[in-house]
Amino acid sequence: MDWEDEFWSEILNRGFDYYINGHVKDFNITDDMITAKVIGSKDYQVKVNLHNNHISHMSCNCAYGDNCKHMAAVLYQWDNYCYKIKNAQETTSNENLINQATDLQIKEFLLNVLNKDSSLALKFKTFIQNKIIDSDVQEYKNHIDRIIQSHMDRYHYINYSEATNFAIDLEKFLNEDVQMMLNSKCYDAAFDVSVYLFLQVCDVDIDDSGGDSGSIVCECIKIWDKILDQCHNDTSDKMFQWFINHLNSYSDYLDDYLKEFLMKRFKEEKYLKDKLSFIDNKIQQSKDMSKPWYIRSQMEEWLKYRIQIMIELNFSDETIDKFCEEYWNYSFIRKMYISIYIDNHEYDNAIQVLLESIDLDADYPGLVDNYRKQLIDLYKMIGDLEQYKKQLYIIITEDTRVDLDYYRELKSLYSSDEWVMIRNEIFEKSPRNIYDLYQEEKIYDKLLDYVLNSRGLYTITEYLDDLKDIYPTQLLDKYQTELNKEARHTASRTEYHEWVNYLRRMKEIEGGDKVVQQIVDDWKVKYKNRRALMDELSKL
Numbered sequence: 001m002d003w004e005d006e007f008w009s010e011i012l013n014r015g016f017d018y019y020i021n022g023h024v025k026d027f028n029i030t031d032d033m034i035t036a037k038v039i040g041s042k043d044y045q046v047k048v049n050l051h052n053n054h055i056s057h058m059s060c061n062c063a064y065g066d067n068c069k070h071m072a073a074v075l076y077q078w079d080n081y082c083y084k085i086k087n088a089q090e091t092t093s094n095e096n097l098i099n100q101a102t103d104l105q106i107k108e109f110l111l112n113v114l115n116k117d118s119s120l121a122l123k124f125k126t127f128i129q130n131k132i133i134d135s136d137v138q139e140y141k142n143h144i145d146r147i148i149q150s151h152m153d154r155y156h157y158i159n160y161s162e163a164t165n166f167a168i169d170l171e172k173f174l175n176e177d178v179q180m181m182l183n184s185k186c187y188d189a190a191f192d193v194s195v196y197l198f199l200q201v202c203d204v205d206i207d208d209s210g211g212d213s214g215s216i217v218c219e220c221i222k223i224w225d226k227i228l229d230q231c232h233n234d235t236s237d238k239m240f241q242w243f244i245n246h247l248n249s250y251s252d253y254l255d256d257y258l259k260e261f262l263m264k265r266f267k268e269e270k271y272l273k274d275k276l277s278f279i280d281n282k283i284q285q286s287k288d289m290s291k292p293w294y295i296r297s298q299m300e301e302w303l304k305y306r307i308q309i310m311i312e313l314n315f316s317d318e319t320i321d322k323f324c325e326e327y328w329n330y331s332f333i334r335k336m337y338i339s340i341y342i343d344n345h346e347y348d349n350a351i352q353v354l355l356e357s358i359d360l361d362a363d364y365p366g367l368v369d370n371y372r373k374q375l376i377d378l379y380k381m382i383g384d385l386e387q388y389k390k391q392l393y394i395i396i397t398e399d400t401r402v403d404l405d406y407y408r409e410l411k412s413l414y415s416s417d418e419w420v421m422i423r424n425e426i427f428e429k430s431p432r433n434i435y436d437l438y439q440e441e442k443i444y445d446k447l448l449d450y451v452l453n454s455r456g457l458y459t460i461t462e463y464l465d466d467l468k469d470i471y472p473t474q475l476l477d478k479y480q481t482e483l484n485k486e487a488r489h490t491a492s493r494t495e496y497h498e499w500v501n502y503l504r505r506m507k508e509i510e511g512g513d514k515v516v517q518q519i520v521d522d523w524k525v526k527y528k529n530r531r532a533l534m535d536e537l538s539k540l
Contacts, residue, residue, distance in 0.1 A: 003055055003075050006067055007067050007071075007072055008067075011067065011068065011069050011072055012072055014069040014072070015068075015069040015070070015071070015072025015073040015075070015076060016072070016073070016076055018038060018039075018040070018069060018070070018072075018073035019072075019073040019074075019076035019077055019080075020076075023038055023039040023040065023073060024036050024037075024038055024073050024074055024076075024077045025037045025038070025039060027074070027077050027081070029078070029081060031050070032049065032050050032051065033047065033048065033049055033050060034046075034047070034048040034050065034074060034078055035047050035048075036074045036077065038060075038070040038073050038074060040062070040070065044060055044061055044062045044070045045060070045061050046058070046059070046060045046070050046071055046073075046074045047059045047060075048071070048074060048075070048078070055075075058071050110124075118139070118143075119143045119177075122136060122139050122140065122143070122177075123176070123177055123180060126177075126180050126181060126184055126186070127180060127184070130184040130185070130186070131184070131186060132181060132184070132186045132189040136189070137189050137192055137193060140177065140189075140193045141193065141196050143173070143177075144170070144173065144193070144196060144197050144200060145200070147166075147169050147170060147173060148166070148170075148200055148204060150169075151163075151165060151166040151169070156205060157205045157206070157207075158204060158205065158206040158207065159207050160207040160209060160210065163206055163207055163208065163210055163212040164210060164212055166206070166212060167212035167213075167215050167216050170197060170201070170216050170219075171215070171216060171219045173197070174194065174197065174216075174219045174220065174222075174223055175219070177193075178190050178193055178194055178223055179223075181193065182223070182226055182227065182230065185230070187227050187230065187231040187232075187235045188235055188238065190223065190227055191224070191227055191235065191238070191239055191242075194220050194223045194224065195220075195242060197216075197220065198216075198217060198220045201213050201216050201217065202254055213254065214254075214257075217254060217257050218257075221257060221261055224239065224261065224265075225265070227239065228265055228266075236266070240262075240266050240271055240274070243258055243261065243262040243266075244262070244274070244278055246258060247259055247262065259301075262275070263275070263305050263308070263309075267312065269313070272309050272312055272313050273313070275305075275309055276306070276309050276310075276313070279302050279305050279306045279309065280306070282298075282302045283299065283302045283303065283306065286298040286299045286302060287299070299327070299330055300330050300331070300332040303327055303330060303332055303333060304332055306323070307320060307323070307324070307336070310323065324336075324337070328360075329360055331357065331360075331361055331364075331367055334353050334356070334357045334360070335357075337349075337353055338350050338353050338354060338357075338374065341353065342378075347378055347381065347382050350374075350378060351375065351378055351379075354371045354374055354375050354378070355375070357371050358371050358372070369395070369399070372391055372394060372395045373395070375387075375391045376388065376391045376392060376395065376406075379391060385413070388413075389410065389413055392406055392409060392410040392413075393410060393422070396410060396426060396431075397425070397426055397429045397431075399431065400431060400432045401431060401432045401433045402426070402431045402433055402434075402436075402437060404436065404437075404440060407426075407437065407440065408440075410422070411423070423437075423441065435447055435450045435459075435463075438450070439463060439466055442466075444466065444467060444470055444471075447463055447466065447467065448467055448470075448471050448474060451463055451467065451475075451478065452474060452478055456482060457478075457479065457482050457483075457502055460475060460478055460479065460482075461502075461505065464505060464508075464509075468508065468509045468510075469510070472509045472510040472511055472512075473511070475509055476506060476509055476511060476512060476515045479502060479505075479506050479515075480515055480519060483499060483502060483503075483519060484519070484522075486499065487499070487523060487526075487527065490530060491533075492532075493532040493535075493536065496530075496532055496533045496536040497536050499533075499536070500536045500537060500539065500540050503516045503519065503520070503540055504540065516540075520537055520540065523537065524537065
């Protein structure tokens with residue numbers, strides 16, 4: 001039913017949202033009509049007339065009228081209804097055929113099909129015997145190889161246009177073939193086959209800009225979750241050892257999936273202790289790395305997992321504190337304590353750690369900035385006005401670009417006379433957005449100097465509304481000079497259109513009409529052969 005072609009795509013999207021969220025109520029269908037109620041800002045009644053199962057007319061009592069989102073929602077419901085009817089009919093039809101066939105016919109047909117399709121034969125064998133031998137596992141792996149190769153070009157590369165189909169086929173294999181292994185309780189085989197698939201995906205040469213590899217890995221993880229939920233200890237041990245052995249063997253983002261799975265699962269005490277030893281080894285390796293930025297990112301992640309496992313193993317608070325003290329120079333540790341202190345309303349302790357962190361992380365401006373913002377919030381919360389002012393002043397004067405919200409907050413804490421001195425100190429620091437501060441403080445003479453000495457017309461447009469009533473002559477002169485400078489060279493129609501917009505802005509300034517007319521008259525003489533420019537000027 002190709003009714004979607006009759007709707008705007010935006011309307012279809014809204015209609016689908018209504019349908020998927022269950023807003024279609026009282027759906028009723030006969031041979032010649034569909035009726036339904038759609039819940040929106042109010043209840044809307046939709047009628048769809050049918051002729052030979054095709055739409056002949058539709059109506060809805062909403063204000064939009066023709067082909068509205070309420071109609072689309074009802075038609076999506078109709079599609080779903082027809083799909084269910086068709087499936088039920090096909091299922092019934094297949095059952096009837098099987099019931100009509102003799103045992104000999106069924107066996108002959110099945111044998112013929114299985115002889116022609118080895119993958120289907122393997123699936124049937126698993127279904128019937130509820131066991132998988134080593135040769136079967138190898139055949140499943142061969143089938144994975146065939147799927148992957150079918151999507152490769154002659155250079156053994158999977159391009160962007162083929163990547164999605166590649167992912168769909170492998171996810172189908174996981175959800176059908178490997179799921180059948182789970183249903184047959186062949187957990188070792190399911191794990192062997194799924195990790196083989198994972199390894200092949202990691203090694204394949206693919207344009208993965210659409211994230212298809214990650215999508216496949218997520219399906220593998222779902223399988224691994226199911227195996228762990230159902231299997232015996234031997235399989236769990238095998239899986240645990242596989243993750244320990246293979247971590248840090250793949251690209252960063254695929255490796256992250258394995259790391260997260262290993263840390264999220266395997267919560268039994270024996271696994272936790274083994275993970276603790278594994279993490280200690282990783283921490284030691286990270287200490288020995290040569291690149292400082294890499295040390296920091298690796299270390300903080302392993303420290304996080306180490307503390308998490310210590311908590312899961314019920315280590316004492318003293319033991320955890322002692323460990324954290326050893327790695328106190330890593331910001332993650334201090335951030336954790338800051339959060340704990342704030343949650344427990346131990347604000348003085350949180351402030352102490354924040355001040356210490358500002359010194360320890362002085363080489364990381366982003367971290368320091370966040371620490372100061374937390375300090376500002378805490379000092380305000382506990383009512384320490386002097387420290388609150390101090391931290392606001394520091395964050396304003398140390399940043400290359402002043403946060404206007406902090407600037408306004410600091411200003412509100414001083415009298416007018418006091419503020420002039422503070423403000424001038426801030427100006428002396430020459431922040432990158434000092435002209436926004438001039439605008440904020442209405443220091444229009446300095447703002448005008450900036451505008452007049454800036455190249456081009458961007459700044460004059462940015463501050464026009466503040467200056468045009470005070471300095472009309474200077475602004476018009478600036479506009480005229482810059483526009484005439486640009487007009488010396490031919491340009492695109494887009495640029496001509498932009499020039500005319502500047503002329504319109506000039507007309508908002510007192511005396512602008514006269515100057516604009518002078519410019520236009522001059523250009524019509526000098527540049528009369530520039531047809532696009534003449535056309536744009538005619539629209540002024």
